[in-house]
Amino acid sequence: MIQSQLGVDESNAGLVPPLYCPIPSVLHPLHQSVADHTLRWAEKMGLMAEPETARKIQAMRAHEFVCRIASDAQGQDGLDLMSQWLCSMLAIDDEWDAGRLSRDPASTLLKVIKLLATINVPQALTDDDDIYLAIVRDVFIRAREWAPAEAVKRWADSQLESFMGAATFVALRAADRPMSFDEYLLVGTLDRGTRACIDLIAVVERTCVPQSELSAPRVLALTQAAKFLVLCAADLGSYYREMNHGGQESSIVDVLRRERGSSPHQALTETVRLHDRTMCLFLNLSEKVTRHAGPELRRYVTQLSNLVSGNLEWGFTSPRYTAEYPLKPAVSGYQRADRPFDGRLDALPYPAISWWWEQL
Template identity: 30%
Template sequence: MPSELIVPPLYSPTSPAIHPRHTDIDAGTTAWAEHFRIGSQELRGRLVKHDIGTFSARILPEGRDEVILLLSDFVLWLFGVDDGYCEEGELGHRPGELAGVLHRLIRVAQNPQTSMLDNDPLAAGLRDLRTRVDSYGTTDQAARWVDGLREYFFAVVWEAGHRRAGSVPGLNDYTLMRLYDGATSVVLPMLEMGHGYELQPYERTSPVLRAAAEMASFIITWDNDILSDHKERHSPGYHLNVLRVLENEHGLTADEALDLAVAQRDRVMCLFVRLSKHLACVGSPQLRQYVTSLAHFIRAAQDWGISSVRYTTPENPANIPTGFTDVPTDDSPEPLQIPAISWWWEVLPADATRLEERKQTWSHVR
């Protein structure tokens, strides 16, 4: 990719926010990583400089301290798996062997008392994380956390298959798997745990809320691909992100792929905003809090993406923005032509806009 490729300010309609104890949380995660020896010493030394605690404090700016610290430790652990096993380790080119290791880790997450991987630092860290998930969450939230971890593991094995073959997937397949290999779905139960509530099953499984959660995952992972493309393309070995997929799919230049990726995430962001307003009108207080947390999650990833040395790469500076814009490049209400996600545009009721207008009128009357 040409070094002059410049990422423009991304559309972000959500205001930034951060928990006041973010410095303590970041220090706590550094201590946790050292205690459990997550990753190699070299990898661990890099990860603890990436402001992961600050990222987590932005996701739950008004959340419980202990859950924000749990989330921060977990995100660092995920990078220990992703960077250590998948991106930089030999297993990242051996999908069969990688699947075996990850299945054993899933067993540890399911049953921490299982005598398996007893001397493995990642397994030890995972046992601690599961114990804390049980302490701060419900039985159902713990089960969904394990399910989300399984989805993530399944997706990174898929990616390892492409890494081994040196192949680039089609846009539809990439979009589907990126909803999971970004590990965003594993964080979702912690959004509830962070505020001490549990969504009702009929709310969590409703098509409109499932679509909103997937949209958040899409925006977060598209933004991550856009902001980390410089780092990945200047690193040795295979890389895979949306810009490369779009270049391969449509025969685009890097600049053209960047423009298209930004337009795609902007169109989804506009739909997310419309869905959020609808859910604010019809949802329970817990559902409204959940949607607010999804918005914070999106903005947290954006703020982290333009500030963490993980993406700014001071040794080889990236041309990424220092701020955001409140104007989307594409606000079309038409669905993206990506079959895996086109159903999102079908879940918003036809009268949703009128309902929001009525709510605004009532608020002025009162």
């Protein structure tokens, strides 16, 4: 039970407690074929040229993330697209977090501008030999052939959020300027690419919910809650990796520890509490939205649920986050908590998110 695990002494400060998530996660049956296609594509695009990068790409198991969050996809083409995109974006994310761009805001922003230009107009910048421009060109040309135009447009637009979140972290790191918790609530979900993941599932599964339904306050609160759950699980799942790389300033755990003067164990406990409390909200909002929804909106709620659960499972089992770090051995499955650490449905006291609970 999670509460007893959180009550242990500080000698267990390095242990990430289990999270509450009763939503099942399954792998798409084509996951192994998607893995094979992804690695062949990465080699063709030049991502595997350096041995260290090749090792990291293999450890990502991007196909597993994709085949969990888009487990209802029909056919393989969309899954291949999504896995290949994720593979390349995680590679560039490593450059922003701990690589050559990690403290260079100017170069990061220029790269972002070029990436966005190529995403929106693949015919642009064809004389630039940057490998990542070639990658986004390849993926978005195929995406526009595969999915509804409106779904691809939303996904393209969502990249601005992801890239600006990453660039914000680079700028703050370069200025040695820590982020407050309220600021992290705004920036963290951008950097984690949460909106991009939601929109990408729609591309893979070729769905498109009308904007009028997505903009309804209760649906918007449900979407934002899903993003926050992804953020918490991602930060906890990558806790050891970030600690190893010295990049914990981009983790909710470290932001809480710094701002409140708490121990790592206390910050981990608080993150679990925030996650589980929001999970209970998400489950209740999902039920309320689904009760009166049409088929498109019901499918959207399912997609959000698959994202929340699939991200949790992948983040705690992928070798990207488990295999290299002595405090955290690789595991074949993630043991979830059987009840929430904090299951109250009272609003959390943060202006950026407290309004979600008003939609119950």
